[in-house]
Amino acid sequence: MxxxxxxxxxxxxxxxxxxxxxxxxxxxxxxxxxxxxxxxxxxxxxxxxxxxxxxxxRILSVSSQAIISQDANPITVSESAKQAVPLLGGVSRAEAVIESEAVLQSASKIAAIKLVAIDDLKNDPSYAFMMSPPFIEWENGSYQLVLGHLLARQLQVRVGDKIKLILPSASRFTPLGRMPAQRNFVVSGIINTGSEADRTLAMTHRQDLAKLMRYKPEQAQGWRLYFEDSFNVSKIATQYQAQGWQWQDWRNDRGELxxxxxxxxxxxxxxxxxxxxxxxxxxxxxxxxxxxxxxxxxxxxxxxxxxxxxxxxxxxxxxxxxxxxxxxxxxxxxxxxxxxxxxxxxxxxxxxxxxxxxxxxxxxxxxxxxxxxxxxxxxxxxxxxxxxxxxxxxxxxxxxxx
Structure with a gap:
């Protein structure tokens, strides 16, 4: 050769x-x-x-990857409004969501949390990390909470226990002065993502949280976007912002990590x-x-x-x-x-x-x-x-x- x-x-x-x-x-x-x-x-x-x-x-599946809204006011949730949300390249779907800082108080402990309220738990990515299915049907008026397992351990609560939810951002005037909105909830499920998100994660039904925040039942904070690849958020954010949408994504809380x-x-x-x-x-x-x-x-x-x-x-x-x-x-x-x-x-x-x-x-x-x-x-x-x-x-x- x-x-x-x-x-x-x-x-x-x-x-x-x-x-x-x-x-x-x-x-x-x-x-x-x-x-x-x-x-x-x-x-x-x-x-x-x-x-x-x-x-x-583990982290981005249980936190809102991005939330869009047209202005600072609550959005109206309906099928026609949902169809109007543009699903640009890299975005698979959009669901109504409300997020808020809150405080949970058990019989012996207290903890600050990040509360996420959604309509359908079973179709949410966080459901894959559920240690056991919720013992209460996920529906409006059930007033239930799903907690991260580290948060549940910190508060010393188990599935079925009652816990008080306090919303400082939704305070009300009373004869005793300005008081935060609060209500007893039932712990219906525990999530284990194996990450630090389990220390502050709590989820509830959107309409239950809307009542505490004095939203109308058909109102939400914005649309939660689900991505095919969460790391393409920069490119997608530019496209939505160019169309006049208000944009907030996981980089605000988890970007440094x-x-x-x-x-x-x-x-x-x-x-x-x-x-x-x-x-x-x-x-x-x-x-x-x-x-x-x-x-x-x-x-x-x-x-x-x-x-x-x-x-x-x-x-x-x-x-x-x-x-x-x-x-x-x-x-x-x-x-x-x-x-x-x-x-x-x-x-x-x-x-x-x-x-x-x-x-x-x-x-x-x-x-x-x-x-x-x-x-x-x-x-x-x-x-x-x-x-x-x-x-x-x-x-x-x-x-x-x-």
Whole structure:
């Protein structure tokens, strides 16, 4: 089979002769370093992707991802009004919602909460995290609350217990002065999302909260939007704001948390990327030794008519081959490690109760491809200086004492 001369000689130098044990050892170390670096980078990024996806699913599914309204006044809820809400690209549906800061008081404890009031609990994403179905039918006039499990533990209440809801924002004038609206509710369900949202989350029927806030039964605070991807909120917000809608989304309450997670993920990628870079630039030392050892052979090739450019490509092939082999093997091992990480941790009896029994892992094929291409690019860059030095060998000086 036809093979370019530079490729043939470069691969032959990569394999080396039986006497070139030290050069082969240094070259193998470079390949192994790139393999380990790429494997670690792929595995860690996959775990970080899993944490980000899990956090998004658990927190953003139980909080209003976005609320739109035409003005500061309550909106009118009806099928015709709902049909008038534009569902732009990335938005799957819209439901009426009321949100308010509130206080819950049990027999022994008190806690500040974020109260979310919706019409249909079973079609809400938070229903998937219900520890047990509500024992009261979710309907107007039932005055029931669904609490996060950490909030329920803090208030020392269980399903079926009565609890007082206090709304400071809906105060009323009484003979004793201005008093916040309050009413007893029944705890009908517990939600466990496995996130910090469980400390402040409480949900009730929209019309029950509307009565306490002195809204009409057909009124709500706004329309709650459900997204196909919650992280596309910036683009969608611009489109709604351009049409004159008032916009409020999860970035107001949770934006800093996800920004911190994204920054941590980027920093982990950067630090592990530096390991790959160090391993790639080990190719420089290995190639420089090979060039010094092969000076006489390079001089002979030049006397046979090989140009400086082709000499340079020989050593680029040799150095880049280590990077390509290491990156491909490292990428494959990284994916395998990420997919079997929970099995390995269970084998070594590592407790994972804090993560729900297993680490979340999400392997991104595009991310793996970027890591592999980046490692190969660094390897090629590392070959430029030694290869250029080899191309500048002068046959007369190299063969003077041969």
């Amino acid at each position: 036809f093979q370019p001369l530079s490729l043939f000689i470069g691969l032959r130098y990569l394999r080396g002769r039986s006497g070139d044990r030290f050069s082969r050892f240094v070259s193998s170390l470079s390949t192994a370093g790139i393999t380990i670096g790429v494997m670690a980078l792929v595995a860690v990024l996959s775990v970080m992707n899993g944490f980000e996806t899990q956090l998004k699913g 996800f920004q911190a997670v994204r920054m941590e993920k980027n920093m982990m990628g950067l630090m592990l990327g530096l390991i790959v870079a160090v391993a790639a630039f080990n190719i420089i030392s290995a190639l420089i030794m090979v060039v010094m050892e092969k000076e006489s052979e390079v001089a002979i090739l030049k006397t046979q008519g090989l140009t400086s450019g082709r000499v340079m490509s020989i050593f680029m092939v040799q150095g880049a081959s280590s990077g390509v082999i290491g990156a491909l093997i490292g990428g494959a091992l990284g994916v395998a490690l990420a997919l079997q990480l929970n099995t390995i941790l269970q084998f070594f009896d590592v407790p994972l109760f804090a993560y729900g029994g297993s680490l979340p892992v999400a392997v991104s094929s595009s991310q793996v491809l970027i890591v592999i291409i980046g490692a190969i690019a660094l390897s090629i860059a590392a070959t430029l200086f030694p290869s250029y030095r080899a191309s500048q060998v002068k046959p007369a000086e190299a063969l003077r004492y041969e």
